[in-house]
Amino acid sequence: MNKWLSITFKTLIFGVIFLIIIWVGGGVYISKNKEKILSQIINQINKNINGSIAVKSMEPNLFRGFPSVSITLNEVVLRDSLWKNHQHDLIHAKKIHLTLNLFSFLTGKTNLNRILIHDAEINIFTDNLGYSNLSTFDKAEKEKTTNSNKNEDFEIKNIDFKNVHFKLQNLAKRKNFDFNIQKLFGNIKYPLSGFKGKIELNTIVNSFSFNTDKGSFLKNKNLSGTIEFEYNKLSKQIQVQPNLLAIGNNKFTIGALINIEKGGFNIGIKSKSVLFSEIANLLSPNISKKLAKFNVNKPISVNGNIIDDGSGKNNDPLIKVIIETQNSIVKFPSGQLESANFIGKFTNQQNRNLPIGDANSVIEFNKLSANYFNIPISIDTFLIKNLEQPIAIGRVKSKFPIDRLNKGMDSKTLDFKKGEVSFSLFCKADIDNFKFIKPEINGKIELKNVHLIHIPTKTKIINPALTLTFNNKDLFFSNSKLQLGKSQVSLDLNIKNFLNFYYTDPENIIVSAQLNSPHLHLNELLPVLNPRNKKSVKKSTLQQNHFINQLMDVLEQSKIQLNINVNKAIYKKFIAKNLKANISMVGTAVYLNNVSVGHAGGSIIVIGDLKNTGKNNRFNIKSQIKNVNIKEFFHAFDNFGQTSITEKNISGFLSAQTQIFGSITNNGIILPKSLSGNVNFNLRNAALLNFEPMIKAGKFAFANRDFSNIRMKKLDGSLNINGDKIKINPMEISSSVINMNVEGTYGLKNGTDLFLEIPLRNPEKDLGLTEKEKKEQRLKGLVIKLRAIDNDNGGVKFKLARNNKDKNK
DSSP, rough: HHHHHHHHHHHHHHHHHHHHHHHHHHHHHHHHHHHHHHHHHHHHHHHHHSSEEEEEEEEEETTTTTTTTEEEEEEEEEEEEEHHHHHHOOEEEEEEEEEEOOOGGTTTTTTEEEEEEEEEEEEEOTTSSBBBBGGGGGHHHHHHTTTTTTTOEEOEEEEEEEEEEEEETTTTTTEEEEEEEEOOOOEOOOOOOOOEEEEEEEEEEEEESSSSBBBOOTTEEEEEEEEEEETTHHHHHHEEEEEEEEETTTEEEEEEEETTTTTEEHHHHHHEOHHHHHHHHHHHHHHHHHTOOOEESOOEEEEEEEEEEEESSSSEEEEEEEEEEEEEEETTTEEEEEEEEEEEESSSSSSSSSOOOOOOOEEEEEEEEEETTEEEEEEEEEEEEEEEEEEEEEEEEEETTTTTTHHOOOOOOOEEEEEEEEEEEEEEEHHHHEEEEEEEEEEEEEEEEEEEETTTTTTTEEEEEEEEEEEEEEEEEEEEEETTTTTTEEEEEEEEEEEEETOGGGGGGEEEEEEEEEEEEEGGTHHHHHHOOOOOGGGGGGSSSSSHHHHHHHHHHHHEEEEEEEEEEETTEEEEEEEEEEEEEETTEEEEEEEEETTTTTTEEEEEEEOOSSEEEEEEEEEEEEEEEEHHHHTTTGGGGGSSSSTEEEEEEEEEEEEEEEEOOOSOOOTTOOOOOEEEEEEEEEEESSOHHHHHHHHHHOTTTOEEEEEEEEEEEEEETTTTTEEEEEEOOOOOOOOEEEEEESSSSSOOEEEEEEEOSHHHHHHHTTTHHHHHHHHHHHHHEEEEOOTSSSSSEEEEEESOOOOOO
């Protein structure tokens, strides 16, 4: 037994010595004949490729790969036969280290135990015609196919890249993959089914473009981690096992299936927790620029696939992405969603029968619930289709207490006290730069038991039930009963093309409204009828405000046509019956197209306009007054802002035609000295009672006549108003105590300058005369001419005058 052990041991020793001798001899031979061997290798390689390989020098490394033979090739350049046309080296390496297994030759294989490539560029280039510099190996592939019965498999067991710039550029398909590989090492095994390996990778992604027109994924990102792969000869597919890879500061589980024969692939990427902004930065610019307008404050989960079937039918790969977030804040151009929960999906091929691309893309939100401006909303499915001309489609539902609007809108106009709002709206809209245009909405908004306050006027508005109906682009509601302060009103509203112009041209919206009321306090309606302030609301801001504030801004710019029908209208002292009005509001102006009202036993018809000029409102009013009780008329209008002639001084019935210009506050107060215009009037059965200037005039010349009660059967006159001055055009006054001719200026505060012609004849003596006879007798006898002017005490004094031109007597 010991003898056999001794023989075995000696045989083993001699074998090892023999191998060492062969290894040393091979190394010595290669070292002494390296130029000859290198030339033979290069010539042999060049015979088997469509191109050329050049190596500056070769150095054997005797001890580097024992017991294998290791050599270093310096300045290696591999080019295809058409290099002069495109100028792209397939390989340009400063150093390539090869470790060759000598024993593999005994089995007919060429096994490289290890290949190291340092400081190199690998450039796989395909031109616009589809020619690739990989055609360098076409000749070798043909010979391999011809001699496929021979056992000439080529195996590499270990690889090691350092500082290798790898580029794959395909001009025909607009693809560009560019990596700065800082480190790549690993091992490869060769089972019967094919080969499998495990490598460690650390690289910077310069470009990962499936379509160079749309830019690169993972631009300038660092990619590192472990990749495990397996190639199957039968299926001709490489399976990359899902593994954690770091992309920038985030880790993703990435796997892939690559079809070598068809050139297709399916890359899967997953992460349970990654920020939305980080995901957006990994995508190509055509996608990331759009996503940059959105943000999610909490990490989301993502599951995506990038797929290319290798058919070449599409310029872009198929992309499928699913994201999920819970209790997050989602910001977007027109606001933000709070406490948001949803599942989001994206694909760039919604219809499989149509090509991949933006036009066939869709973003889908499922099971979305959130608070939008403090309003809880829920959406089962919401789609954004066709990213070239995006269209948003979905149904939005909600039900909430109306006071939640206060926190969301921060309005200075409305204060919602109580009530309930519910809505179910199917929405469809085009999207331009992430803003809704040309929207269509179908559905209803229902309000129940609503109590709110109009803050500027402190007016309470109560509505037991109101339904707003959207019909495509129109908005309307009918027979809505409102408690407006002390008033009961019903309102019908119809807004045509409301949604067409809401975001783009609100000034083209026309609001048609019908207001009916049995009893209306006009001071509660005036805030609605006030001329609107001139302001320019930027269309972009409509997307950024609370929708109630948006609506107020839109109404500020829209055209409003309002028809009013009121049985009894009250404004301060003014009481009217059968008020009918047609009013237009355009820009900063209010147009009274036709306002008619019964008042003081007669009627008033008004047309005109009010225009906002800043702090106050300028008005231009034409009126026709028929047979109104002048005492009630003056009382209703608070004596038109003057105190000289008041409701206590007059009686009778007035008819008049007026055109008055002036200024009025938003509270309905006429500004002093702002009035101007013309008044043509007719008084019947009138009386001037206790009018101080006339009483003084009577005492001056007619002490025995009662000037405290001057009765006139009729009086026709024409006045010109200019501020607090009233010009009385020549006017004949025939009364119970005196006849006179009057002309000149009457100052409501000062500036009075009147000329009076007063016959001393007592009108009571003419009671039996005809009208013609009275006129003939009117100025017969002694006539006193007086001039009425201001005195030093703010009153009026009289003095004799020759005529109305006399200013000195």
